[in-house]
Amino acid sequence: MNSIIEVLKEYDIAPSMQRIKILEYLQNYKTHPTADMIYQALADEIPTLSKTTVYNTLKTFSEKGILVALSLFESEIRYEYNTHPHIHFKCIKCNKIYDLDRSFDLYNDDIINGHKITEHHVNLKGICKVCLEKDK
Amino acid sequence: MNSIIEVLKEYDIAPSMQRIKILEYLQNYKTHPTADMIYQALADEIPTLSKTTVYNTLKTFSEKGILVALSLFESEIRYEYNTHPHIHFKCIKCNKIYDLDRSFDLYNDDIINGHKITEHHVNLKGICKVCLEKDK
DNA sequence: ATACATTTTTGTAACAATTACAAATTTGGA
DNA sequence: TCCAAATTTGTAATTGTTACAAAAATGTAT
Known part of the structure; x- marks a missing residue:
């Protein structure tokens, strides 16, 4: 039943309330959310939630391999001239x-x-x- | 000889000093620089250069298609759970x-x-x- | 159950990349 | 030469992220 806790344990992560909710969110909403989107989504349910916790948790999850951190299309922009395809x-x-x-x-x-x-x-x-x- | 000015005109961009230097830099150094790297590199040569100008110029260049803005590996990170290859x-x-x-x-x-x-x-x-x- | 060390969470402040904006400067054409 | 338009500049605001230390929660040995 509580498969989320099992998943966390499997990856050697102590199943705190915040971690459970964050993982649950990522399992349910496959929208490639940013840390802020996750924070906004959970702020109602966990009124004391800190944005730092979201960042910490995502960092832990990434390091343990439970999720993947992607750099998609925006920000940290780099420029290059006259691009032949490469x-x-x-x-x-x-x-x-x-x-x-x-x-x-x-x-x-x-x-x-x-x-x-x-x-x-x-x-x-x-x-x-x-x-x-x-x-x- | 002054092919940089010609390139700018070709893309319908008025060839100001700042624009020439920025384009020249991107032509010469194919290191995928960030806006800040370009600013640092040119600050000595153009002491009055403003970082805003670099951002404005790069935006103009991208819009006109003279260069490509890339989001490579860092920042604006998005997360996704349990990725099968896709x-x-x-x-x-x-x-x-x-x-x-x-x-x-x-x-x-x-x-x-x-x-x-x-x-x-x-x-x-x-x-x-x-x-x-x-x-x- | 209690005490205590460890882990986790939290809030604030710092930092970096970027954008908004308005004033100052430069430019090109009448 | 004059003037409107374009360009540049500096400052301040915004956003995403990290640093850090205090507070809270947790797990374990006794």
């Missing part, structure tokens, strides 16, 4: 961002599930060539 | 974000140009099914 790769060791030449004609001006695609961004993460060499 | 599609009309079921085994644990890929994010933009219907 994709981005960020090294999680040295934080360098590489441009990789790969065409993705399969996306542009295509229809997927009835949606018309006009733009695509492919962002990869991993360990770059240079850092792989260093680790040897 | 990609994200955002409708530029109604701003709704859809999950699309598509597997991208081709990326994960793959090596591209010598870099080891451990994580990937595919973000598409376009006009969704519902909005396409409305426009008919």
Whole structure:
């Protein structure tokens, strides 16, 4: 019945009231909410809820792998000139961002599930060539 | 010779000193800089430069299509629970974000140009099914 | 059950990225 | 040269996020 508590325990997270409610919200509403959206949604139900708790909890959940933190389409904007089609790769060791030449004609001006695609961004993460060499 | 001014005119942008320097910087340094990085880099050369000008200019450039504004890996973080592999599609009309079921085994644990890929994010933009219907 | 160390939550303040806005400056055309 | 329009600038406001320390809740040994 109380599967949420079981899920938390499974991920080695103590099942506090706040954590249960936040996880429950994310299970029920698959709207990719921001931390603030979650806070707003739960503020009525948990009047003492602090926004810091929401941030802390989401950080814990991400670290334990119970959910995924996504950087989607807004903010922390970076600019690049005159783009021939390519994709981005960020090294999680040295934080360098590489441009990789790969065409993705399969996306542009295509229809997927009835949606018309006009733009695509492919962002990869991993360990770059240079850092792989260093680790040897 | 002064191809930067020509490029600006081509995109219907009056070639002011600030705009020339900012575009020049983006042409020369393909490091995906943030607005602040551009400001820091040019502050010495243009001592009166205002950060607002950098933001205004980048906005103008993006709107006119002279450069691309990217949301890469940080900030404006959104959360989602328990992710089976899928990609994200955002409708530029109604701003709704859809999950699309598509597997991208081709990326994960793959090596591209010598870099080891451990994580990937595919973000598409376009006009969704519902909005396409409305426009008919 | 009690005491106590540990964990969790909370509120405030700090910080960083971005935008709003109005004044000052520069520009281009009559 | 003059003037309206465009551009730049500085300040303040806003937003998302983090730092931090105090308060509250929890779990365990006794």
